[in-house]
Structure formats: C-alpha cells, structure tokens
Amino acid sequence: MRCDICDTIDIYKKYEIFETDHWVLLLRNDDQAYLGRGIARLKRHCGDIAELNESEWRDLLQLIKRYEAIIRKKFGASLFNWTCLMNDAFKVTPANPHVHFHVRPRYKGKVEFAGVIFEDKEFGHHYDNKKKFEPPQDVLEKILMAIKN
Ligand SMILES: [Zn+2]
Structure with missing residues (x-):
C-alpha cells in the first residue's frame, strides 16, 4: 500500500536536520512561516x-529536547507547538x-534571519495553519545550515 512518508524518504533526505535511532527530523522545505518548522x-x-x-517514546523525548535547545539558541523561540494530526x-x-x-517554533518577538523578517503575529494563540511561507532555496539552505551547525 502507498505511504506518503515511506515512499518519500529519498526525496526529503536533503532536508534532514538529524536522525535518532527511531526518528528522522526534517526541515519543512515548503513552509517556514514559523521559522524552524519541521x-x-x-x-x-x-x-x-x-x-x-x-x-x-524515549527517543522522541530526546529528539524534542535536542531540537528545542537548538532552535531556542539559534533563533530565540519562546515556545514549541508539537502536533500529531495525520488527518x-x-x-x-x-x-x-x-x-x-509537526513542530512549529513560536516567537514572541520578530526574528530577522537571512534577510527575511519572521513575525509570529499569532503568538499566544493557535498557529495559523493557512499561513505559508515557502522560502527561496538560498534562504532555506541558510536556515538548514544554521540549525545543523
Ligand atoms: Zn509509512
């Protein structure tokens, strides 16, 4: 049976942030409305x-701790919305x-990175699922590099 995740492992390999024993964390290439969305x-x-x-579950907890620490340090995120939807x-x-x-880092203040201003106007409220920002390839690569290094 087709699986949108199993069938696209190779396609998204280039957006991998890190992997653990049981999980792979990817940067969402098609949407960075919330900087660091993965x-x-x-x-x-x-x-x-x-x-x-x-x-x-233990491995996921380690992944969450590691990713939150990175994004707080690199971009100053205040909060993280982790969701398992599968709708x-x-x-x-x-x-x-x-x-x-899904992980959407949330930001109390504006963040400027790679010449782009990221503003979380919904901070303190549910994320806006309709808000999208597909970054240019160079910006995407800078985000990925900043997170990985
Ligand atoms: Zn699958």
Missing part, C-alpha cells in the same frame, strides 16, 4: 501513536497513516 517522522511504518513502543491520511480510503509529529 517534521519528525518515525522510521518504521506505524499508523497510530498508541502503538509506539517505550523505546520510540490527510484519512482523506483516502483505505487510510494508511504513518506516525509523524
């Missing part, structure tokens, strides 16, 4: 967070979800 994908195919094992997988029948978590 996606943590479980390496194995599994469709429900209730089926994660303890080792995978898109259920737009088709049969649904074939694959566990992943």
